[in-house]
Amino acid sequence: MRRQTVSRLCIGLLLCITCWTPQAISAGACDIGVSANRRDAMYRIGEEVTFRASVMVSGRPADAGKIDYVLSNDGVITLDEGSAPLTGEPVLITGKLDHPGFLRCKVTYTDKAGKAHSALAAGAFEPLKIKPSLPVPDDFVAFWKGKKAELAKIPMKPELKPLKSPDRRVACFDVQIPCLGDAPVSGYYARPLSPRLKSCPAVLWFHGGGVIGARLRASDAAQGMLVLDINAHGIPNGKPDAYYRDLARGRLNAYEYAGRESRETCYFLGMYLRALRAIDFLTVQPEWDGKVLVARGSSQGGGQAIVAAGLDSRVTAVIANVPAMCEQTGEVCGWPRLVPRDESGAPNAEIREVARYFDVMNFATLTKADALVSVGFIDRTCLPTTVYAAYNNLRGDKRIVNGPRMGHGHPDGWNRLTRDWIQQHIRASQRLQR
16 A cells, blocks of 8 residues: 555544435436535644545445545545445545645445446645645746747737627627747637727636637627637637547647657747737737736636736736646646656656746746635546645735535636626726726
């Protein structure tokens, strides 16, 4: 069994007598669930968490077979594992961490047909104390200052192609903007049809992982905003789905690992520079109010939003839903897990050094923008440890929305929350300008 040397885990396995309310489950169906003993799943370091696991078969508590469990440091480092017989009563699995982080519990039940059914839960142990695995590189700012200077030499001559607008109050365009490298900024731009000069806040949208074109966001523009949604790769927009599938299987297959041996060739270099050039475009629009620029996205897009704020102080607010590309140098790391490891678990030293220049948690140290971040405690793509590593480095007025039962998704009511938060940010910015 593999154990983390800095973590000691106490495991207890109990059977409890409790009532179960039968649920409507089809005959022969299996339903497995596990949850922490606190609704917020928050614990002090060294405090015990109890996970309650139950199995229902054909609408009744299972009273035969067994349940297997694994307790781990955020799904990466196994701390303990075992099994318990099913008696018709829920199983309690207890454990604790002696360091800031997330204790994940995975339970599995294998039915009579040999099919495995699994469920996840996690407890957070003082996550606001989670620290990055490595500090910001000494020449981090100098490296990116040099890249920004190179970008500034590229004439910004955007090409705007009018698009049919789904809203008569909004003008829409396909926009292509020259950038450093071989791919332009490629997106859809929307603005109010007849805005006054210097009257519109701006919102820049980034995309999650994968290969798709830009998305037209006319509804945001109808609310009086300049809105630019850019695809992650500088590829054409509005193509058939097959076009993007072919790119994902071909030239952009595993793009996240392309060029990772050098900071001059890493794929994310171009992606981050396109974010900066998109900011350049928005901020020269005569309708921009000069006060508010919101960068937002989910997963890869959430990571790009933090990067944009770190590299450009014109970004005044960040919305990052389950941000990716955080904490790339630790053993517990998030998507895309840039640093390969050998059979012994040792990281590739050369690529780990490169990864530091593209790690979102390092860009977080450079911004004082307001920030709204979300995190899923059972997110297996952007592990919560990594999200908090970046969040804890943010220097502005910030808020994190915890999702104790959330995976790689978004919190309930996220759209309304972000809409209200942006409006609050706009009002606060207006007050400051008076």
